[in-house]
Amino acid sequence: xxxxxxxxxxxxxxxxxxxxxxxxxxxxxxxxxxxxxxxxxxxxxxxxxxxxxxxxxxxxxxxxxxxxxxxxxxxxxxxxxxxxxxxxxxxxxxxxxxxxxxxxxxxxxxxxxxxxxxxxxxxxxxxxxxxxxxxxxxxxxxxxxxxxxxxxxxxxxxxxxxxxxxxxxxxxxxxxxxxxxxxxxxxxxxxxxxxxxxxxxxxxxxxxxxxxxxxxxxxxxxxxxxxxxxxxxxxxxxxxxxxxxxxxxxxxxxxxxxxxxxxxxxxxxxxxxxxxxxxxxxxxxxxxxxxxxxxxxxxxxxxxxxxxxxxxxxxxxxxxxxxxxxxxxxxxxxxxxxxxxxxxxxxxxxxxxxxxxxxxxxxxxxxxxxxxxxxxxxxxxxxxxxxxxxxxxxxxxxxxxxxxxxxxxxxxxxxxxxxxxxxxxxxxxxxxxxxxxxxxx
Ligand SMILES: [Zn+2]
Numbered sequence: 014x015x016x017x018x019x020x021x022x023x024x025x026x027x028x029x030x031x032x033x034x035x036x037x038x039x040x041x042x043x044x045x046x047x048x049x050x051x052x053x054x055x056x057x058x059x060x061x062x063x064x065x066x067x068x069x070x071x072x073x074x075x076x077x078x079x080x081x082x083x084x085x086x087x088x089x090x091x092x093x094x095x096x097x098x099x100x101x102x103x104x105x106x107x108x109x110x111x112x113x114x115x116x117x118x119x120x121x122x123x124x125x126x127x128x129x130x131x132x133x134x135x136x137x138x139x140x141x142x143x144x145x146x147x148x149x150x151x152x153x154x155x156x157x158x159x160x161x162x163x164x165x166x167x168x169x170x171x172x173x174x175x176x177x178x179x180x181x182x183x184x185x186x187x188x189x190x191x192x193x194x195x196x197x198x199x200x201x202x203x204x205x206x207x208x209x210x211x212x213x214x215x216x217x218x219x220x221x222x223x224x225x226x227x228x229x230x231x232x233x234x235x236x237x238x239x240x241x242x243x244x245x246x247x248x249x250x251x252x253x254x255x256x257x258x259x260x261x262x263x264x265x266x267x268x269x270x271x272x273x274x275x276x277x278x279x280x281x282x283x284x285x286x287x288x289x290x291x292x293x294x295x296x297x298x299x300x301x302x303x304x305x306x307x308x309x310x311x312x313x314x315x316x317x318x319x320x321x322x323x324x325x326x327x328x329x330x331x332x333x334x335x336x337x338x339x340x341x342x343x344x345x346x347x348x349x350x351x352x353x354x355x356x357x358x359x360x361x362x363x364x365x366x367x368x369x370x371x372x373x374x375x376x377x378x379x380x381x382x383x384x385x386x387x388x389x390x391x392x393x394x395x396x397x398x399x400x401x402x403x404x405x406x407x408x409x410x411x412x413x414x415x416x417x418x419x420x421x422x423x424x425x426x427x428x429x430x431x432x433x434x435x436x437x438x439x440x441x442x443x444x445x446x447x448x449x450x451x452x453x454x
Pocket of ligand 1: 148340
């Protein structure tokens with residue numbers, strides 16, 4: 014109740030100081046939109062800290078640590094989901110500087126980010142953590158210097174750092190309980206993640222395998238979903254793809270894209286990226302697509318089954334916001350996946366010198382692939398990438414900072430906030446929208 018009151022007052026103040034263009038956009042969007050949703054969308058102001066989540070809002074935070082992927086979602090009923098918590102050990106010659114600083118590990122910063130934003134939900138822990146696939150920029154790298162957990166026989170980095178700070182009710186990954194498909198994961202980071210999974214099982218904590226085709230694996234955890242604003246849980250998360258299985262769009266049916274492994278030589282086996290999980294989050298008219306490091310590259314037609322991303326996009330249909338998967342790298346989004354998803358906003362989870370690739374940017378901006386205006390955001394663009402891809406990088410709406418998609422109650426409108434990742438104040442640097450949700454617009 015209190016949050017709502019503050020939001021309304023702040024909205025009026027915000028409108029008094031808003032540039033004319035913002036007011037014009039707001040007026041356009043207002044047609045046919047509930048007054049409440051529009052007021053909420055107008056509340057956050059550039060230069061101030063973003064408002065805390067309030068019941069009815071869907072907030073999707075793309076956390077910019079400069080060291081890997083981490084997306085934190087608070088559903089309209091307060092149910093929370095963290096997708097990945099990367100922590101790479103790449104050098105500063107090829108990867109962005111750690112944000113806010115190197116004084117803490119990336120996973121610690123992510124854990125603290127989650128912890129402070131969870132306060133508004135009045136819940137102490139994360140309901141779900143989804144690991145899209147087993148790579149260090151999504152789970153956390155470890156070496157001999159990584160500290161040991163106080164909770165189990167594993168080291169702290171990425172996901173395990175987060176779990177050390179914030180209790181995790183359910184951990185979901187693409188492979189549990191067997192991690193040998195297509196091949197057993199290799200490397201110290203993978204052994205560490207498996208030790209973490211083992212420790213959770215031994216201590217009676219939930220771990221689940223991602224179930225493709227289902228829309229009831231990520232559900233409302235808030236048993237008192239009837240909250241102050243009167244909004245119900247209202248969100249829907251559809252599991253679109255993992256391990257080559259893709260939802261058909263009918264019931265919970267799936268189909269398998271990968272050939273049987275015994276028909277392939279080892280070098281042609283599906284890699285870890287192409288096994289990534291893909292989901293679609295829906296709320297009213299609003300839809301969001303994200304698919305870890307799924308790729309579309311088929312070795313130029315030699316192995317069509319490797320294009321899982323386009324199949325997952327087809328299962329999703331058009332959305333309002335999409336991530337540019339596999340960090341906008343050369344083998345990421347296909348022209349067809351862009352034609353299908355046609356979002357109003359692309360968000361590139363970037364931090365490496367190779368993120369993003371020029372052709373991928375060309376596709377995101379291409380009005381040949383789909384008409385209309387769109388914004389492209391990136392979490393961290395290295396200067397070297399800017400120099401190489403200046404023509405298109407200069408068109409990005411932001412190149413540095415957390416990218417937060419804030420969907421208003423009911424899902425009819427959304428705004429996008431860029432907050433400063435130099436500290437933990439969540440100060441808004443830039444604000445975009447409000448946009449009207451829905452593929453028809
Ligand atoms: Zn990655």
